[in-house]
Amino acid sequence: MADLRVKIGQLDLKNPVMTASGTFGYGEEFSDFFDISRLGGYIVKGTTLAPRQGNAYPRMAETPAGMLNAVGLQNKGVHYFADEIYPRLKDIDSHLIVNVSGSAIEDYVACTEKIAELEKVTAIELNISCPNVKQGGMAFGTCASSAGDIVRAVRKVYPKTLIVKLSPNVTDITEIARAAEAEGADSVSLINTLLGMAIDADKRRPVLSTVTGGLSGPCVKPVALRMVWQTARAVKIPVIGLGGIMNWKDAVEFLLAGATAIQIGTANFIDPEVTIKTIDGINEYLNKNGYSSVSKIIGALEI
Amino acid sequence: MDLSVTENSSLNENCFLLKLTSDQKLPDMLPGQFAEIKVEGSPPTFLRRPISINNYCTETNELWLLVQKAGDGTRTMGNLKKSDTLNLIFPLGNSFSFPENNSKSVLLVGGGIGTAPMLFWGKYLKEKGYSPNFLLGARSASDLLQLDDLNQYGTVYTTTEDGSYGEKGLVTQHSILQDKNFGFIYACGPKPMMVAVARYAKTRSVPCEVSLENTMACGFGVCLCCVENTVNGHICVCTEGPVFNINELLWQI
Numbered sequence: 001m002a003d004l005r006v007k008i009g010q011l012d013l014k015n016p017v018m019t020a021s022g023t024f025g026y027g028e029e030f031s032d033f034f035d036i037s038r039l040g041g042y043i044v045k046g047t048t049l050a051p052r053q054g055n056a057y058p059r060m061a062e063t064p065a066g067m068l069n070a071v072g073l074q075n076k077g078v079h080y081f082a083d084e085i086y087p088r089l090k091d092i093d094s095h096l097i098v099n100v101s102g103s104a105i106e107d108y109v110a111c112t113e114k115i116a117e118l119e120k121v122t123a124i125e126l127n128i129s130c131p132n133v134k135q136g137g138m139a140f141g142t143c144a145s146s147a148g149d150i151v152r153a154v155r156k157v158y159p160k161t162l163i164v165k166l167s168p169n170v171t172d173i174t175e176i177a178r179a180a181e182a183e184g185a186d187s188v189s190l191i192n193t194l195l196g197m198a199i200d201a202d203k204r205r206p207v208l209s210t211v212t213g214g215l216s217g218p219c220v221k222p223v224a225l226r227m228v229w230q231t232a233r234a235v236k237i238p239v240i241g242l243g244g245i246m247n248w249k250d251a252v253e254f255l256l257a258g259a260t261a262i263q264i265g266t267a268n269f270i271d272p273e274v275t276i277k278t279i280d281g282i283n284e285y286l287n288k289n290g291y292s293s294v295s296k297i298i299g300a301l302e303i
Numbered sequence: 304m305d306l307s308v309t310e311n312s313s314l315n316e317n318c319f320l321l322k323l324t325s326d327q328k329l330p331d332m333l334p335g336q337f338a339e340i341k342v343e344g345s346p347p348t349f350l351r352r353p354i355s356i357n358n359y360c361t362e363t364n365e366l367w368l369l370v371q372k373a374g375d376g377t378r379t380m381g382n383l384k385k386s387d388t389l390n391l392i393f394p395l396g397n398s399f400s401f402p403e404n405n406s407k408s409v410l411l412v413g414g415g416i417g418t419a420p421m422l423f424w425g426k427y428l429k430e431k432g433y434s435p436n437f438l439l440g441a442r443s444a445s446d447l448l449q450l451d452d453l454n455q456y457g458t459v460y461t462t463t464e465d466g467s468y469g470e471k472g473l474v475t476q477h478s479i480l481q482d483k484n485f486g487f488i489y490a491c492g493p494k495p496m497m498v499a500v501a502r503y504a505k506t507r508s509v510p511c512e513v514s515l516e517n518t519m520a521c522g523f524g525v526c527l528c529c530v531e532n533t534v535n536g537h538i539c540v541c542t543e544g545p546v547f548n549i550n551e552l553l554w555q556i
């Protein structure tokens with residue numbers, strides 16, 4: 001067994017495999033399939049200060065090798081999470097990470113303050129990259145100065161590990177990553193979904209109620225891989241890579257590109273046990289190639 | 304869970320019946336529930352496909368799926384042969400509910416492939432002492448499926464749009480809707496049909512449940528893509544449905 005441990009900020013992860021926000025519910029839904037405590041960490045649904053109904057149906061369009069979603073951060077709000085959901089999750093032996101979303105800086109800060117009270121939430125992932133909300137969301141993440149402002153404000157109230165989730169819908173993702181690093185982020189995760197759209201030719205209408213939505217799945221992997229590679233070279237803080245990971249091989253590619261850990265999103269819908277298979281697959285890859293630990297392959301891409 | 308195909312029979316040009324089994328005992332299932340199916344060998348089919356449980360037979364440890372070829376995913380499933388394996392996540396979703404009142408006569412309406420869940424539900428109702436009446440609507444005689452199976456569990460009424468079998472017209476125009484009274488109505492099919500049935504049930508104050516087919520990505524409650532707007536806000540069709548009482552829905556009926 002290779003040493004799979006990695007470190008992100010103050011977090012010691014037992015392995016580099018985590019689940020991506022919005023694709024893993026609150027984790028409980030997967031307990032019929034496997035033991036969640038095997039995960040390096042699990043990132044739960046996008047959580048906002050106030051409850052949100054999300055966007056109207058239809059919210060999903062399948063695409064070749066992927067899907068578009070327009071969920072729009074439907075959730076019952078941070079207080080509901082703290083009172084009703086957190087008590088059920090707090091004893092799971094893995095890192096519970098909350099994806100904090102919002103539409104105004106004050107909301108992000110207030111939501112973070114509430115999360116900071118929850119002892120067993122060991123990190124937050126600041127979502128400044130949701131393409132499916134009208135205000136805020138991705139707008140914060142597509143401009144270095146506003147990304148910097150929001151990270152600074154949240155950093156002031158959050159002493160634990162702060163991960164900032166970046167949008168790929170930008171000209172230069174390294175610029176945003178550097179702004180987050182400069183304001184004290186412990187790590188950046190990328191990519192969130194790519195803005196896209198689908199049209200029903202027969203009806204001459206958009207498929208999604210919001211017209212545009214976020215693209216995910218294997219079709220975004222090459223873009224994600226390139227952005228992770230660029231970002232890992234641009235910042236000193238650890239990068240968490242995601243976007244289209246379907247198996248251990250994809251995961252190893254992200255590690256080689258410079259990601260310290262990875263997240264799996266859309267693939268959970270098709271194979272709920274994909275995360276566990278990925279952990280086992282990474283271990284086998286390391287053993288087969290004579291690496292004693294996963295850290296040996298992080299950024300080990302030979303060019 | 305991997306199941307193996309015991310039989311794949313073509314029922315007409317577009318529909319086929321898959322019978323599946325396993326060495327292990329199949330999990331308990333309820334009428335109205337569905338399975339999410341991984342389709343192999345269909346490149347355009349990225350996500351699993353939701354298909355209702357058409358029948359579950361504990362004695363033979365068999366699960367039936369009645370499928371219409373709608374696109375590449377279902378067409379590819381249609382090529383499955385005896386002893387091929389198929390990966391299913393199941394059973395998913397809620398189930399139909401029994402009538403609250405004492406009335407034993409209930410109506411199960413299926414439009415097109417929407418008859419799929421009604422065989423299992425009709426069988427279950429009969430076992431529990433109810434008298435199911437099946438009302439099926441289709442375009443033409445060849446689109447009316449599993450009539451012999453349904454006949455074992457209740458009375459079957461039919462309509463076809465071209466008049467080639469049963470009464471001519473749409474299900475909601477069938478004469479039994481005027482002639483008989485029912486204690487509960489269940490419907491599954493195209494949305495306009497379900498809306499029309501819901502309207503009929505509402506005007507007669509008959510309780511009514513419908514089974515929705517919102518597009519899904521996961522099928523087990525984690526993506527929030529399948530929501531229906533209800534009196535309780537956006538709720539997931541895959542976990543809190545697919546069966547809904549019409550009073551919960553915000554349909555214009």
Ligand SMILES: Cc1cc2nc3c(=O)[nH]c(=O)nc-3n(C[C@H](O)[C@H](O)[C@H](O)COP(=O)(O)OP(=O)(O)OC[C@H]3O[C@@H](n4cnc5c(N)ncnc54)[C@H](O)[C@@H]3O)c2cc1C
Nearest residue numbers: 352353354355369370371373374375376377419516517518
């Ligand atoms: C809970 C549930 C139970 C279902 N039960 C059955 C069943 O028992 N038998 C059966 O044949 N089908 C059933 N369906 C519908 C079935 O899932 C779709 O027909 C199938 O996913 C189409 O896949 P495809 O790859 O063949 O076609 P695609 O290429 O994906 O689609 C072909 C056409 O079908 C339409 N379509 C796709 N998905 C749906 C959907 N969910 N509802 C309505 N139209 C859709 C598309 O818009 C397109 O026009 C059910 C759906 C749900 C949500």
Ligand SMILES: Cc1cc2nc3c(=O)[nH]c(=O)nc-3n(C[C@H](O)[C@H](O)[C@H](O)COP(=O)(O)O)c2cc1C
Nearest residue numbers: 020021022046069127191192216217243244265266
């Ligand atoms: C249905 C769905 C909902 C999502 N919800 C969120 C969310 O609430 N917050 C967030 O930061 N990212 C969200 N995402 C983005 C994913 O976490 C991930 O960044 C993206 O899907 C790319 O990874 P993948 O290709 O492995 O899915 C969502 C993605 C999907 C498909």
Ligand code: FES
Nearest residue numbers: 521522524527541
């Ligand atoms: S299909 Fe994913 S939540 Fe219903």
